[in-house]
Amino acid sequence: MIGVNELELHQLDRRYEGLRRREPRREARLLASLSEHGQQIPIVVVGEHVVVDGFKRLRALAKLAHDTVAVIAWSIEERDALLLGRVMRTAEEDALEQGWLLCELRDRFSMSPSEMAQRFDKSESWVSRRLALVVDLPRAVQEHVRAGALGAYAAMKYFVPLARANQDVCVALAAELSRHKMSTRQIGAVYAAWMAGDEAE
DSSP, X not given: OOOEEEXXXXXXXXXXXXXXXXXXXXXXXXXXXXXXXXXXXXXXXXXXXXXXXXXXXXXXXXXXTXXXXXXXXXXXXXXXXXXXXXXXXXXXXXXXXXXXXXXXXXXXXXXXXXXXXHHHXXXXXXXXXXXXXXXXXXXXXXXXHHTTSSOHHHIIIIIHHHHHHOHHHHHHHHHHHHHTTOOHHHHHHHHHHHHHSOSOO
């Protein structure tokens, strides 16, 4: 590791930003804090300024029209940085975010299910279930989750089984409910009504 430095926002590679969902309320609180106190915690980069932690801070700083950001560089491999970052955030992550990370490790770094299971101290079944979430849930629905318009738990509980039954209906329903920022309970009620209704309903 090296000390804290300043980088311009345009210098940063944000390729992993999509592995984390957005939470509008938390981001609003962070925006207020940064506006009042400035940046207290540096973001984390590896290699050629590839960001592995601190995307909420980056978005908030951009909204505040900052040109630079405080960064700390980890002198480890990119893959290991993603794994370490995941360990640090274990309590915050949901299964869908874990699935996004596993897909990235599989596709970008050619990690096998057995290797990922070993690195996460989980079973291969755990890895397979999370990969299946990402495979089964339509990309359009995942984007609603990433944007914070649709809760990850609701997506997993209701939209994964719906996608398996009827992907077109799943995408259309997710788009409509995302517009209204509905709670998981409200989404559950709509899903139950849809399951109980006939085709016309």
